[in-house]
Amino acid sequence: MVKSKPVHKVTKVVVLAASPMAVPTIAMLLQEHRLAGVLLPERLDAFSGQLQAQLQQSEIPYCKMGDQSEAIVVAQLLDWHADLAISFGFAPSLKNSLSQATTYGLYYMLGAAPDDYYGPMPSYWQIRDGRRCTHLTLVKAIASEQGDIALSLPIAIEEFDTLQSLENKLAHYAPKLVQSFMNKLVEHNGQIPLVKSQQQGLQAPLVKEKDLHVDWATMTASQIAALARAGNPTLAGCVVTLGNTSLNLLQATEVKHPTYGVSPGTLCHVGEPEGVIVATLDGAIRLDILSNVDGVFGAMSFTERFGISAGMVFV
Template identity: 30%
Template sequence: MKLIIATQTSLALPLIQDLYARQQLAAVWLYDVTGEDSRQLAAQCSMLGINLLVMDPEQPQVLIDHQKTLQADAIVSCYLSFLFPPAMVQALQGKLLNIHASDLPQWRGADPLFWQISTGAESSCLTLHQIAEQADSGDILFQQEFAIHPYDTHQGLNLYLSQQMPLFIAQWWSSGGIDLKPQPQRVVQNTDKPATRPDINSAGINWQQSGCLEIFNLARACNPNLGGAAFSFNQEVLYLLEATPVRYPSYGLEAGTIVHIGEPEGLLVACHDGVLRLDVIYLSAGIFSGLRFAERYQLQAGQSFDSYPITKREKQDGRNNSQYNELCR
């Protein structure tokens, strides 16, 4: 077996190193070498003497010819945002593969881990599938289930899966590899959701709509790649990196309102279904524990956090937190 690994991040390095050690690596195709991470990956490959080709979206024929020259059995796309052009998909039909971290067709798209963590999924699977013209719609070759720990963050789970890639590919190959009969994906159901790249709305906290567990999961999904789950306080954006649902009375306070500040409970905030402890907060001044943040900026019980983006209702309410503004100057 000889594989080409197409990637743009050092998360693919464990798989690259394993295939290289087994003499099963034909080449690495690297997309977008402008970032520090991809430059370091390129340097690692060069140091090992690995055949390295920088991918140019405008020149698919170069990639097709490279595969033919190397006589690689397959090209495996791994942590790659690049969509192969239709001409290349047709020319390399059956040899152009992708590793996707979901049970396709559920969570087709750019960031399946974000959506699975943010919705509280307890398990998922790595899926090796053929690349088709429509993203993540190709026939399935091999799948392997993995657990999602309730404390996994987006980056933590990505790193774990990165370490599992060598075993995943080895098991696929020992099960038949490229000769396995591809299985069509099941028919897409209404319950199947897309895994679009998270934006300001999907990565922001809506205190009125989200419960304690939803915010807890959103903070994990946004940690650390998006800086945390965004919310605001008197027009400054804050990012929640870690939170914990706790047993504590909310006293009927509106969601987003500070319920309690102090030892040993911490910074407690009301949600519509309970109380949430804000454990770790990132802002322009640095990273703080929730309690340290509240004490530093002299927050008080009864003050309220806003959603991000701020909701129409919160704009109409008009938060009065001028003391915090004064301290932040």
């Protein structure tokens, strides 16, 4: 009598949730009765605090991670009988014991390919750099500086995507990638072929206040428009300074318009139907949405409200 081969299944998944991107995947696993539990960061921010309250209300098992509680977390994973762990937003420095506490190990969900961008804010820097495509990538947590890619899904960055819309899009597609990955584990009897990333990607660090300022002397119109979109709305767009007043620019559009030889940063037209036009290093840009402490305004209403006219210069 021939013995049948054991069937590898992924029945219980632990989600490490330090990012809102994890929420749709948690919902999918819960609906399919595959959610073993949720691990939260030790220090709760606004998102993880709200998620903890929702987990408590829904009686979903969870545990907090901390530097001093590795043994407790590992014991919890073993108690949950987790087959797989997927991390959203945790720094790639988790203990190897977490991988060993699950059948198939720990994988990081990244909003870029490791050989493209790496760091905590890849979505921001990809929009700012004018990229038109990103990837959702599952990388296995093993001793590899460049990461070992298990599965990747290309995602388009549309012309008007903001930081928030792109991250919402990544969160929407994450459950699809997780389902494909679990199916692939079954197909390959738990042994997923990994692809070594080819090179070190561009850094995607946390955005600092100085990163948000428009430099009219060095930035092109397309770069300024991308800078505004990259920070909209999470970082209030980017910062432009008129006189001694800093304003937030949430949306701008590269346009063809005469600049009359004025220096970059000069308001060269204010009026309908063209709108509010500013000279740039390589042409012109239309300011669409501005904000300050008084609120968010269309650029034309903003200039009328605060007496801004052509000839004034952003510094």
